[in-house]
Every structure is written in C-alpha cells, then in structure tokens.
Amino acid sequence: MAKRPFFFHHTLGFRRNPFGALEADEWIAVAILPDTISKLFSTHFTHLQLLGSMGAGKTTSLRKLADQFANAGGPANQRVAYEYLAQGERVMKTDTAVLDILLLDEAQRLNRRSRRRLLASAAQFNGGGLRLILSSHKDLTPYFVRRGLPLVTIDLDETLTLAHYERLLARRLAYFALPGAAHTTLSPDAISWLYETFYPNMRDAEYFLYEVWQRETAVREVTAVHLQELFTENR
Secondary structure, eight states: OOOOOGGGGGGGTBSSOTTSOOOHHHHHHHOOOOHHHHHHHTSOOSOEEEEOOTTSSHHHHHHHHHHHHHTOOSTTOOOEEEEEOOTTOOSOOSOGGGOSEEEEETGGGSOHHHHHHHHHTBOOSSSOSBEEEEEESSOOHHHHHHTTOOOEEEEHHHHOOHHHHHHHHHHHHHHHBOTTOOOOEEOHHHHHHHHHHHTTOHHHHHHHHHHHHHHOOSOOEEOHHHHHHHHHHTO
C-alpha cells in the first residue's frame, strides 16, 4: 500500500504523523525523564553521567534536563547550555567560563586536551565551578575519579522498562492528537511487542511507528498482529 502524505492524518485524529521528526520545542514537550533521573533532579548532586545504547534516550534526557534547569527559576539564575558533539567533532564550541551548568551530548568524543580543560573547570563538592551533565557511550568515571570529582552515573538501558515505554508512547500520541477527536491508538499487546522487538532502541521503534501511521487509513486500535505483519513485510 502506498504511503499517504501528512495532510491526511486528520482522518486518524492527529494534526500530523505523531512519530515524524520533532522540532526542538516538540522534542522537549513529548520527553519524559525516567523516574531515576526525575528523583535525582530534586536532590543535590554535582555531576551526572548518562550511559546507554543508541536510541535509549540520552539526547532526549539531556534536552529535557536543559529545559528544566533553564526554567527552574529561583534566585540562582543558573546559566545553562546544551551542546551536541557531532561525529568527528573533538572540541566544544561552548564557552564554559560563562556557565553554571553544561549539558554535553556524546562527551566521549572530546579529545584529551578538551576533556582536561573541561574537568579542570568542574565543581568540587562544595566549591564553585561548572556543573557537568554528560551523555556518553564510554564510561568517563575514571577521569572524574582522578580529579576527585563526584559523579553519579545512570545507565538508561536499565531505566527503559515496559512501563516507561508505555508512558513515552502515550505522551507522543496525546501531544499530536486533535482535541476532542477519536484517534488511532496502540493496544497493550502492541506496546509489549514494540518493547520486545526494539528494546533498548526507542528511536528505531519510533521510525517503525512512523511507517505504520503512514499506512493507516482510519481510526482503530493497532495491535501486535498488525505490527508483526508490517514488520515481516518490510524485512
């Protein structure tokens, strides 16, 4: 069956395909932090490292945290910046001298000199300096230990439970649903199938669901059987 253009998605009860590419504000709006991070956010910690497989939500979590820190309010008026190190980039562009908090995505890509400079500006337990929140595919704990810097590490693969999957998908569908309109949903067994098939790569699950929604023609509950049929068809 041929794909349909976005403007037909009102027939499914959505203003557009809910699993399409996200604008920056949409990305933050649909993001849900794992409970482990949410609880940590309300306590005192100095530096945080997020580990995880590709698609497990490292970038999403950093963007959500950056928004929360920037909008936390209070007398501190924290100066916050987010930077993503693309493939091949080894040096940051952000001026850390004017920041209180830096959220650095793909921190393992920093070269040795840049990493040393960054850690040299990092805060101690009770001292001033920069607060670091990093995502990485490599555990950076040894570099913090050498400088005596406290570091909390969270492995996002371990936080990506079926219940969290359900919350993420429900938020995505609700955000793009037309107000007051019936809309296409995912059955519980469909969500379980997605989790078992794509864990821990939530990104690949969303790519697949984009294709599913492109082929839908009317409001209904999409089941695991429907997903398995399309998955087998496209393999």
